[in-house]
Amino acid sequence: MQTFFIVLILIFGFLITFQIAKASEYVAVLRGEERARKQTNRINAFLLLVFLIVGLIGVYYCNERLRGKILGESASLEGEKIDTMLYITIAITGIVFFITQILLFWFAYKYQESDKRRAYYYPHNNKLEIIWTVIPAIALTVLVGFGIFYWFKITGEAPEGAMRVEVTGSQFQWEFRYPGRDGELGKKYFKEIDPGKSNPLGQIWEDEANHDDIYSVNEPLHLVVNRPVKFIINSKDVVHDVGLAEFRMKMDAVPGTPTTYWFTPKYTTKQMIDKSGDPDFVFEISCDQMCGNSHTRMRGTIVVETQEEFDRWMASQKPQYAKAMEGMNPTKKQPSDSTNNKAADSLKKLTASLNK
Numbered sequence: 001m002q003t004f005f006i007v008l009i010l011i012f013g014f015l016i017t018f019q020i021a022k023a024s025e026y027v028a029v030l031r032g033e034e035r036a037r038k039q040t041n042r043i044n045a046f047l048l049l050v051f052l053i054v055g056l057i058g059v060y061y062c063n064e065r066l067r068g069k070i071l072g073e074s075a076s077l078e079g080e081k082i083d084t085m086l087y088i089t090i091a092i093t094g095i096v097f098f099i100t101q102i103l104l105f106w107f108a109y110k111y112q113e114s115d116k117r118r119a120y121y122y123p124h125n126n127k128l129e130i131i132w133t134v135i136p137a138i139a140l141t142v143l144v145g146f147g148i149f150y151w152f153k154i155t156g157e158a159p160e161g162a163m164r165v166e167v168t169g170s171q172f173q174w175e176f177r178y179p180g181r182d183g184e185l186g187k188k189y190f191k192e193i194d195p196g197k198s199n200p201l202g203q204i205w206e207d208e209a210n211h212d213d214i215y216s217v218n219e220p221l222h223l224v225v226n227r228p229v230k231f232i233i234n235s236k237d238v239v240h241d242v243g244l245a246e247f248r249m250k251m252d253a254v255p256g257t258p259t260t261y262w263f264t265p266k267y268t269t270k271q272m273i274d275k276s277g278d279p280d281f282v283f284e285i286s287c288d289q290m291c292g293n294s295h296t297r298m299r300g301t302i303v304v305e306t307q308e309e310f311d312r313w314m315a316s317q318k319p320q321y322a323k324a325m326e327g328m329n330p331t332k333k334q335p336s337d338s339t340n341n342k343a344a345d346s347l348k349k350l351t352a353s354l355n356k
């Protein structure tokens with residue numbers, strides 16, 4: 001039904017445009033071709049000027065309306081540099097935007113067709129061509145150069161003593177794995193994935209590094225303030241994206257190819273609540289890739305806390321290995337040690353002899 005209406009609207013739009021074009025053609029014939037053209041020219045020149053003024057007022061108005069609504073200060077040390085780069089880029093492109101747009105529309109108005117002058121024929125100037133090619137090229141190279149430099153930094157090796165967390169996206173949730181006491185994330189293999197056997201990430205239990213790994217899902221991610229953290233990002237199905245707006249970080253979660261970045265949280269969640277004056281403040285993980293029909297539901301949260309608070313929380317967690325082993329040998333079942341086997345055997349013999 002919706003498609004039908006859209007098609008109908010398009011057809012009507014086309015018919016109206018066609019009729020207007022036909023009508024103005026008749027008007028031109030009636031009035032005289034040249035006079036009509038000159039009048040249209042004047043109207044268009046005036047409208048271009050109106051567009052410039054209304055457009056600039058619009059830019060100012062949007063800026064005023066959104067003041068204070070955009071992201072505040074970066075909550076990570078690395079994000080500060082990203083902000084600086086953004087501001088420099090906006091400043092440079094902003095200046096160029098205002099100069100070129102004002103000149104463009106002003107010239108179109110000022111030098112509209114006139115009976116009093118003829119157009120000046122000026123086809124080419126090598127010097128000008130070089131100037132407006134070389135200057136933007138240098139400016140862009142510098143901007144991109146800084147970008148690449150920071151990109152390699154935050155996707156490269158994390159500083160010594162950095163925490164490591166594995167973040168796995170799937171339709172439509174975030175799963176986290178902490179390396180536990182050994183600081184090492186155990187090996188995993190996708191064929192081992194079996195949520196029924198308490199192994200949602202496919203950890204290989206033979207690898208001892210897995211035995212103390214902590215797993216959590218649908219719970220906030222815990223990070224330590226002022227301690228660099230490296231994310232190892234995975235996806236189980238489609239491409240997702242770990243977007244941390246407050247920390248100015250964003251990275252695709254690609255199935256089969258782990259991606260990484262690291263950053264240093266500057267403030268604890270409590271400090272951010274005080275700073276923002278919002279008692280419900282939380283650091284958010286948003287999925288920044290359209291990953292399916294419930295994409296917008298894919299929201300995670302992060303708790304940034306002190307090392308002591310983090311250690312306390314960590315101590316209360318049970319490694320996934322322990323949960324998986326429990327699942328394999330439920331305590332309800334008889335333990336199958338030799339004494340019990342012997343007792344069971346003698347009981348069998350006894351009942352057999354009684355039944356004879």
Ligand SMILES: [Cu+2]
Pocket residue numbers: 169170239240241287288289290291295298
């Ligand atoms: Cu997603």
